[in-house]
Amino acid sequence: MTTDTLPPSEWVRRWGHLIPDRPGGARVLDLACGQGRHSRWLMRQGHQVTAVDRDAQALAGLAELGPWVRPLQADLENGPWPLEGREFEAVVVTNYLWRPLWPRILVSLAPGGLLLYETFADGNASVGRPARPEFLLQPGELLRVCAGLRIVAYEDGFLNHPERFVQRIAAVNAGPAVTAGDKAAPPARYPLHGAG
Structure with missing residues (x-):
């Protein structure tokens, strides 16, 4: 099975229903997307996807998907941030960790935007x-990084198929803080998957 035929992450499928609705489809960033297994799935859910990776060959197969998926080649670790000033209703990152990007990822979340992150x-x-520590999340690291977000779901543990240790989070940017004199908005409702 090649990377482009792998199913999307179970974590992304489980929590993807929390991506905010938007006329014309939510804007979603698939960061370090590889050959685009999540980009394809997100497109099928009706979202507009910006698929970023440094590997032009991996991105080539996404060009056929038309206007719903926009591939963008960029070296996230050695080049400038290619999405300055852009916000997304969701940011999806799987099997990738480059800690200097955390501030960029978080500022890319629009108010109400969903972060789905899963890695080793x-x-x-x-x-x-x-196996190298710089590519492995430390205990509780995703919780610390997402401290300013509303944590909807978090897991840290061992998975069998394939065998791996992962940490994963679904977190929502609650938006701008309510200031004195502002009327407090009712709490957002995040329906659980399969809940009636």
């Missing part, structure tokens, strides 16, 4: 790659 965690060296 401490302990993964015992079962395979990646």
Whole structure:
């Protein structure tokens, strides 16, 4: 099975229903998208996807998807941030960790926007790659990074198929803070998957 035929992450499928509705489809950033398994799935959900990766060959297959998926080649680790000033209703990141990008990722979330993040965690060296600490989340790291967001779901542990240690989070940018004199908005409702 090649990367482009892999199903989307179970985590992305489980929490993707929380991506805010927007006329014409929500704007979604698929960061370090590889060959675009999540971009394709997000497009099928009716979203407009910006798919970013440094590998032009991996992005080539996304050009056929038309205006719903916009591939963007960029070296996220050695080049400038290619999305300055842009906001998205959702940011999706899987199997990728480059800590200097955290501030950029967080500022890219529009008010009400959803962050879906899943990658390898401490302990993964015992079962395979990646094994270097700079590519593994430390215990509670996603919770600390997302402290300013509303945490909807979080997991940190071991998965069997394939064997790996992961940390994953679904978190919502609650938007601008209510200031004195502003009327407090009712709390947002985040329906659980499958809830009636």
